Amino acid sequence: xxxxxxxxxxxxxxxxxxxxxxxxxxxxxxxxxxxxxxxxxxxxxxxxxxxxxxxxxxxxxxxxxxxxxxxxxxxxxxxxxxxxxxxxxxxxxxxxxxxxxxxxxxxxxxxxxxxxxxxxxxxxxxxxxxxxxxxxxxxxxxxxxxxxxxxxxxxxxxxxxxxxxxxxxxxxxxxxxxxxxxxxxxxxxxxxxxxxxxxxxxxxxxxxxxxxxxxxxxxxxxxxxxxxxxxxxxxxxxxxxxxxxxxxxxxxxxxxxxxxxxxxxxxxxxxxxxxxxxxxxxxxxxxxxxxxxxxxxxxxxxxxxxxxxxxxxxxxxxxxxxxxxxxxxxxxxxxxxxxxxxxxxxxxxxxxxxxxxxxxxxxxxxxxxxxxxxxxxxxxxxxxxxxxxxxxxxxxxxxxxxxxxxxxxxxxxxxxxxxxxxxxxxxxxxxxxxxxxxxxxxxxxxxxxxxxxxxxxxxxxxxxxxxxxxxxxxxxxxxxxxxxxxxxxxxxxxxxxxxxxxxxxxxxxxxxxxxxxxxxxxxxxxxxxxxxxxxxxxx
Amino acid sequence: xxxxxxxxxxxxxxxxxxxxxxxxxxxxxxxxxxxxxxxxxxxxxxxxxxxxxxxxxxxxxxxxxxxxxxxxxxxxxxxxxxxxxxxxxxxxxxxxxxxxxxxxxxxxxxxxxxxxxxxxxxxxxxxxxxxxxxxxxxxxxxxxxxxxxxxxxxxxxxxxxxxxxxxxxxxxxxxxxxxxxxxxxxxxxxxxxxxxxxxxxxxxxxxxxxxxxxxxxxxxxxxxxxxxxxxxxxxxxxxxxxxxxxxxxxxxxxxxxxxxxxxxxxxxxxxxxxxxxxxxxxxxxxxxxxxxxxxxxxxxxxxxxxxxxxxxxxxxxxxxxxxxxxxxxxxxxx
Numbered sequence: 001x002x003x004x005x006x007x008x009x010x011x012x013x014x015x016x017x018x019x020x021x022x023x024x025x026x027x028x029x030x031x032x033x034x035x036x037x038x039x040x041x042x043x044x045x046x047x048x049x050x051x052x053x054x055x056x057x058x059x060x061x062x063x064x065x066x067x068x069x070x071x072x073x074x075x076x077x078x079x080x081x082x083x084x085x086x087x088x089x090x091x092x093x094x095x096x097x098x099x100x101x102x103x104x105x106x107x108x109x110x111x112x113x114x115x116x117x118x119x120x121x122x123x124x125x126x127x128x129x130x131x132x133x134x135x136x137x138x139x140x141x142x143x144x145x146x147x148x149x150x151x152x153x154x155x156x157x158x159x160x161x162x163x164x165x166x167x168x169x170x171x172x173x174x175x176x177x178x179x180x181x182x183x184x185x186x187x188x189x190x191x192x193x194x195x196x197x198x199x200x201x202x203x204x205x206x207x208x209x210x211x212x213x214x215x216x217x218x219x220x221x222x223x224x225x226x227x228x229x230x231x232x233x234x235x236x237x238x239x240x241x242x243x244x245x246x247x248x249x250x251x252x253x254x255x256x257x258x259x260x261x262x263x264x265x266x267x268x269x270x271x272x273x274x275x276x277x278x279x280x281x282x283x284x285x286x287x288x289x290x291x292x293x294x295x296x297x298x299x300x301x302x303x304x305x306x307x308x309x310x311x312x313x314x315x316x317x318x319x320x321x322x323x324x325x326x327x328x329x330x331x332x333x334x335x336x337x338x339x340x341x342x343x344x345x346x347x348x349x350x351x352x353x354x355x356x357x358x359x360x361x362x363x364x365x366x367x368x369x370x371x372x373x374x375x376x377x378x379x380x381x382x383x384x385x386x387x388x389x390x391x392x393x394x395x396x397x398x399x400x401x402x403x404x405x406x407x408x409x410x411x412x413x414x415x416x417x418x419x420x421x422x423x424x425x426x427x428x429x430x431x432x433x434x435x436x437x438x439x440x441x442x443x444x445x446x447x448x449x450x451x452x453x454x455x456x457x458x459x460x461x462x463x464x465x466x467x468x469x470x471x472x473x474x475x476x477x478x479x480x481x482x483x484x485x486x487x488x489x490x491x492x493x494x495x496x497x498x499x500x501x502x503x504x505x506x507x508x509x510x511x512x513x514x515x516x517x518x519x520x521x522x523x524x525x526x527x528x529x530x531x532x533x534x535x536x537x538x539x
Numbered sequence: 540x541x542x543x544x545x546x547x548x549x550x551x552x553x554x555x556x557x558x559x560x561x562x563x564x565x566x567x568x569x570x571x572x573x574x575x576x577x578x579x580x581x582x583x584x585x586x587x588x589x590x591x592x593x594x595x596x597x598x599x600x601x602x603x604x605x606x607x608x609x610x611x612x613x614x615x616x617x618x619x620x621x622x623x624x625x626x627x628x629x630x631x632x633x634x635x636x637x638x639x640x641x642x643x644x645x646x647x648x649x650x651x652x653x654x655x656x657x658x659x660x661x662x663x664x665x666x667x668x669x670x671x672x673x674x675x676x677x678x679x680x681x682x683x684x685x686x687x688x689x690x691x692x693x694x695x696x697x698x699x700x701x702x703x704x705x706x707x708x709x710x711x712x713x714x715x716x717x718x719x720x721x722x723x724x725x726x727x728x729x730x731x732x733x734x735x736x737x738x739x740x741x742x743x744x745x746x747x748x749x750x751x752x753x754x755x756x757x758x759x760x761x762x763x764x765x766x767x768x769x770x771x772x773x774x775x776x777x778x779x780x781x782x783x784x785x786x787x788x789x790x791x792x793x794x795x796x797x798x799x800x801x802x803x804x805x806x807x808x809x810x811x812x813x814x815x816x817x818x819x820x821x822x823x824x825x826x827x828x829x830x831x832x833x834x835x836x837x838x839x840x841x842x843x844x845x846x847x848x849x850x851x852x853x854x855x856x857x858x859x860x861x862x863x864x865x866x867x868x869x870x871x872x873x
Contacts, residue, residue: 064831067621067622068622068623073623075577075578149589149590149593150593150623152578152586152589152590155586155589156578156583156586159585161585161589162589162592216623231823232629232632232633232823233632233633233823233827233828234705234706234821234823255709257821258821258823259704259821260817260818260821260827261818261819261821263688263819264688264691264703264704264818264819264820264821267688267691267692267695267696267703268703268704270696271695271696271699271703273703273704422570423571423834424834425570425571425572425575425576425834425835425836426569426570426571428571428572428575429570429571429572429575430570460583460584461583461584
């Protein structure tokens with residue numbers, strides 16, 4: 001047991017060193033060929049594909065994995081991003097915008113009061129499993145979404161409830177094989193636009209029947225990419241759909257890889273493992289700009305970040321106080337904390353929308369006037385809490401520092417700010433409970449109505465300023481049922497003016513989230529709302 | 540011996556019940572709502588309520604705890620609130636990755652730690668001793684997230700020697716049986732997969748091993764020094780026994796007792812502490828998964844993982860205690 005013991009130790013360490021050396025010697029295992037790996041059923045057999053080393057693969061790196069590849073049962077952006085490549089809706093978003101263009105439907109119209117919508121469908125489309133697409137498939141999908149509460153997105157957009165899972169979609173019927181009619185229980189001018197959302201991608205009924213509960217990891221759609229394999233928390237592999245009715249991808253495979261840490265993801269991009277990455281650390285922007293092999297790609301800012309003022313608070317219920325707070329904060333100065341990615345926000349909706357009211361100006365920066373307004377309102381000094389979250393959000397990349405800056409600025413007018421910071425879920429709980437005096441908040445959406453409905457409508461849980469205006473609610477309601485584009489824009493502009501006059505918030509920023517890619521990437525136009533199809537790009 | 544083991548195992552049950560109750564309570568006390576977290580920013584209040592009802596989140600919490608316990612007894616670890624998959628499946632997919640990483644790290648830590656510790660003790664105050672102990676100090680002091688990123692940058696980007704993430708390369712075919720890649724490549728005789736897997740394990744494994752290695756090395760050294768001072772060692776020397784024989788046959792064996800304790804605890808920590816390493820190296824393991832589940836208030840996942848890790852920890856300590864019986868000082872004089 002004596003010398004054996006020692007020699008055992010020595011031989012084990014030698015073996016260890018040997019494996020280290022041999023492993024290092026062969027260098028990095030870069031992927032140039034493709035294969036079929038196991039899905040997340042670890043007992044599956046692997047199909048051996050031929051290692052054709054000349055397949056063109058585009059690898060996209062993001063921070064989290066999809067929860068499901070069936071977009072109808074989830075609501076998170078990561079699931080949507082991957083599913084969007086596999087599915088089409090009746091309509092799709094136009095490149096780089098939130099306007100819609102024909103998808104599985106070639107044209108659509110509504111009756112005068114926007115309660116009956118008719119869609120003409122494309123006639124030459126096949127699902128990835130070979131079945132042809134027609135009106136019956138659309139009906140199947142809608143009936144599926146109205147069959148249970150697990151289709152949360154359908155429920156929230158079409159106002160389903162326990163007693164009425166169909167929501168406002170009373171009936172879906174086929175006029176003929178390639179024409180579908182939707183009968184709504186109330187007017188909705190946004191109906192067609194809503195169908196561009198990834199959650200409403202059309203699935204193959206045969207595939208749903210075939211896979212049952214496992215459908216979420218065996219998606220079959222009509223999109224530009226066909227699902228191949230999914231290794232949980234690692235990667236999703238798709239191959240191009242040669243028969244796609246739109247732009248067929250110019251490369252063979254698309255891989256969605258999970259690299260949870262932003263810095264690690266950046267390392268992967270630099271080492272060539274990734275072609276495009278999501279969520280670049282703003283601190284790394286300089287490195288990308290100075291690197292000839294990389295480029296920065298920014299998403300248009302479809303969001304707004306702001307500080308809500310709780311109008312139920314005694315002092316904050318007074319408009320002069322709210323105006324004073326705005327005057328005391330140098331929003332232009334705050335932009336320095338947004339690392340060149342933020343534009344000063346003026347309205348509740350970002351300027352990417354046509355409905356953005358250009359005529360409105362900011363409240364200005366005037367510390368003296370602020371002090372005077374406060375004193376006139378009867379406040380020599382004021383103690384207020386500011387609730388914020390600790391992790392960066394798209395619309396607020398540096399919440400803690402921004403909060404501290406505002407604390408400084410308001411200190412100048414004798415408003416003492418106590419910053420209350422917590423993790424996002426805790427923060428959300430608190431502000432929805434109304435615990436705050438002031439709070440950071442933000443939002444992104446594909447349509448102006450979303451911003452008003454969530455953030456400013458009477459009774460919405462996200463209306464943490466407790467702003468109430470029947471006028472604004474009425475204007476937004478009219479806009480949502482108005483088919484005439486011009487009139488709709490006017491309604492929104494008027495609503496913005498009212499909001500501006502009432503001063504419920506301190507508008508802070510519209511932020512363009514940065515992504516980074518290899519220099520060779522071309523024809524890629526990100527959409528404001530967070531995911532787009534990858535079939536048009538090349539590299 | 541058998542009685543001892545049975546007695547220890549039966550103590551497992553009250554421990555786990557206690558652990559599960561505390562875990563359950565903590566998750567439900569902290570603010571934040573699972574339904575809201577699952578549905579995200581765009582959810583309306585009625586949607587959130589609907590989901591809360593569906594998930595049984597509105598039941599009194601003792602009722603929820605009760606139904607959870609009865610499920611566990613039947614082997615049902617629950618269903619992830621977020622993904623609707625059974626927790627068992629989610630863990631089956633991820634636990635082997637973490638265990639493989641932790642095992643690799645602890646093995647490296649034990650082997651190198653023991654060697655370094657013994658040498659430092661025997662050659663006290665030599666240059667080997669100084670360097671090793673300084674190295675150990677570094678290993679203990681440098682935070683994993685810093686060393687990890689530095690190593691990633693150096694070995695992956697700059698030197699292109701090691702892969703930067705994942706468990707296996709894209710172009711390597713491995714038939715997965717147990718989801719322990721090293722085991723699977725050995726079973727299927729796939730040498731290239733084995734090489735590739737080890738390459739991927741190297742960086743995260745070595746970085747993870749830094750702290751336990753340092754602790755084991757220091758513990759071994761100090762324990763050895765204690766033992767080497769003992770009278771029976773002097774006696775052995777006086778008897779004319781060979782030095783190497785003395786060190787390994789007598790000294791090390793007796794010095795191992797505290798070291799084995801430390802190893803047991805370190806392995807337990809490793810099992811629970813891989814979050815940062817997994818995040819930096821995109822290692823699809825359970826550490827990161829649990830961290831995300833806590834943030835997302837995915838109660839079933841968090842509760843079950845806490846139970847499993849607690850069980851593993853108790854078992855590891857049981858094994859440690861059994862090992863004592865074999866290392867127990869029985870000095871033999873020839």
